[in-house]
Amino acid sequence: xxxxxxxxxxxxxxxxxxxxxxxxxxxxxxxxxxxxxxxxxxxxxxxxxxxxxxxxxxxxxxxxxxxxxxxxxxxxxxxxxxxxxxxxxxxxxxxxxxxxxxxxxxxxxxxxxxxxxxxxxxxxxxxxxxxxxxxxxxxxxxxxxxxxxxxxxxxxxxxxxxxxxxxxxxxxxxxxxxxxxxxxxxxxxxxxxxxxxxxxxxxxxxxxxxxxxxxxxxxxxxxxxxxxxxxxxxxxxxxxxxxxxxxxxxxxxxxxxxxxxxxxxxxxxxxxxxxxxxxxxxxxxxxxxxxxxxxxxxxxxxxxxxxxxxxxxxxxxxxxxxxxxxxxxxxxxxxxxx
Amino acid sequence: xxxxxxxxxxxxxxxxxxxxxxxxxxxxxxxxxxxxxxxxxxxxxxxxxxxxxxxxxxxxxxxxxxxxxxxxxxxxxxxxxxxxxxxxxxxxxxxxxxxxxxxxxxxxxxxxxxxxxxxxxxxxxxxxxxxxxxxxxxxxxxxxxxxx
Numbered sequence: 001x002x003x004x005x006x007x008x009x010x011x012x013x014x015x016x017x018x019x020x021x022x023x024x025x026x027x028x029x030x031x032x033x034x035x036x037x038x039x040x041x042x043x044x045x046x047x048x049x050x051x052x053x054x055x056x057x058x059x060x061x062x063x064x065x066x067x068x069x070x071x072x073x074x075x076x077x078x079x080x081x082x083x084x085x086x087x088x089x090x091x092x093x094x095x096x097x098x099x100x101x102x103x104x105x106x107x108x109x110x111x112x113x114x115x116x117x118x119x120x121x122x123x124x125x126x127x128x129x130x131x132x133x134x135x136x137x138x139x140x141x142x143x144x145x146x147x148x149x150x151x152x153x154x155x156x157x158x159x160x161x162x163x164x165x166x167x168x169x170x171x172x173x174x175x176x177x178x179x180x181x182x183x184x185x186x187x188x189x190x191x192x193x194x195x196x197x198x199x200x201x202x203x204x205x206x207x208x209x210x211x212x213x214x215x216x217x218x219x220x221x222x223x224x225x226x227x228x229x230x231x232x233x234x235x236x237x238x239x240x241x242x243x244x245x246x247x248x249x250x251x252x253x254x255x256x257x258x259x260x261x262x263x264x265x266x267x268x269x270x271x272x273x274x275x276x277x278x279x280x281x282x283x284x285x286x287x288x289x290x291x292x293x294x295x296x297x298x299x300x301x302x303x304x305x306x307x308x309x310x311x312x313x314x315x316x317x318x319x320x321x322x323x324x325x326x327x328x329x330x331x332x333x334x335x336x337x338x
Numbered sequence: 339x340x341x342x343x344x345x346x347x348x349x350x351x352x353x354x355x356x357x358x359x360x361x362x363x364x365x366x367x368x369x370x371x372x373x374x375x376x377x378x379x380x381x382x383x384x385x386x387x388x389x390x391x392x393x394x395x396x397x398x399x400x401x402x403x404x405x406x407x408x409x410x411x412x413x414x415x416x417x418x419x420x421x422x423x424x425x426x427x428x429x430x431x432x433x434x435x436x437x438x439x440x441x442x443x444x445x446x447x448x449x450x451x452x453x454x455x456x457x458x459x460x461x462x463x464x465x466x467x468x469x470x471x472x473x474x475x476x477x478x479x480x481x482x483x484x485x486x
Binding site: 116313314 | 385386387389390391393394407414417418420421422424425426428429432433434435470471472473474475
């Protein structure tokens with residue numbers, strides 16, 4: 001690591017304590033830390049990692065035993081969906097000087113936030129009863145009441161709504177991405193170790209839309225008007241040209257850059273994992289707004305066809321940010337159909 | 339039981355529909371007081387975020403009123419509103435918000451009669467749909483969030 005010498009100077013005194021925690025997420029963010037490879041060894045040499053369930057055998061009590069603020073920085077990945085995740089988030093907040101939201105789920109709710117399109121009872125029912133591969137005649141759900149009235153089955157709460165980390169505890173800064181590029185994780189860690197912390201609420205990455213740094217930028221026409229969108233399997237695409245110019249939805253114009261256009265380089269359009277740009281409150285609304293402006297006709301029939309070519313606007317526009325959106329998910333059906 | 343009086347937020351284009359509302363006043367016509375008007379420079383200025391924010395802040399319905407097609411002061415801002423609304427309605431449906439809670443319509447500066455009529459229709463429609471309750475940061479089963 002080029003900056004290792006500097007790190008060694010920093011660590012001459014007491015090694016800074018670091019913690020990593022995993023809430024409601026897939027584990028990809030943990031991978032983004034392991035993807036630091038040899039650099040991870042360098043970082044571990046100059047820090048004291050006190051808690052990291054994916055790699056170390058430290059327990060809740062070990063964190064609880066620390067003094068408040070004793071951990072220099074904690075990276076939390078994953079959204080908050082369960083009571084024990086709330087508990088960990090609150091504990092780590094108290095013990096840490098800096099709490100960093102690591103990855104799209106902690107930042108915006110992420111893919112797991114799409115669960116907010118459903119009620120928690122429906123989700124549990126689906127997972128434990130309806131899935132065709134599940135054979136479960138006893139019908140016991142690990143959360144809530146036991147079917148025979150024997151009381152609570154599970155001890156831990158399952159929340160109705162998935163929350164991004166910052167709706168539970170204060171977050172100092174954010175490492176966006178699903179998962180974040182290892183370079184950005186390293187940048188976040190270096191900021192902590194070199195004590196050049198960004199202003200509170202900073203989201204790492206660029207302050208410009210992904211399009212600004214997209215390798216396909218040259219092929220985006222000045223004016224773009226489309227009759228309808230195509231999906232990737234429906235057309236033969238040019239692997240070097242702007243997806244939007246080919247009529248394939250790409251959310252680059254409404255998404256923060258800084259990902260090195262990884263998906264674009266892998267020939268996949270942007271799905272928005274870096275979240276909205278500064279000053280945008282609702283990423284999905286912004287995506288909707290720019291895509292709607294591409295419609296080439298306001299004739300009702302044409303417009304209908306245009307709208308129909310986006311089969312799942314909610315899932316597409318809010319793939320990573322539903323839990324952080326203005327609507328937060330699906331409205332409460334039971335209350336609305338009173 | 340108290341009667342449900344809906345809150346309707348209206349984004350009215352300053353060139354036409356807002357003038358129409360003014361004209362209704364001058365003509366001593368009344369429209370339901372459920373409508374809270376926000377004057378915008380053009381219906382095309384209405385960002386979908388405005389609509390979602392209105393719902394989030396407690397609106398039970400949202401109206402976007404612009405100039406008739408072909409009469410937009412900025413040529414096609416109203417068509418932009420039309421395109422945006424077409425997709426936004428689909429999104430609202432997925433979020434459990436009935437499409438009728440958002441209405442886009444055209445009102446010329448002199449059409450105060452139409453304004454009075456459609457605001458009345460909207461209020462009746464939203465009354466029949468009942469209050470809108472959005473998802474909140476709440477807990478579920480066993481939730482610590484619902485306990486306090």
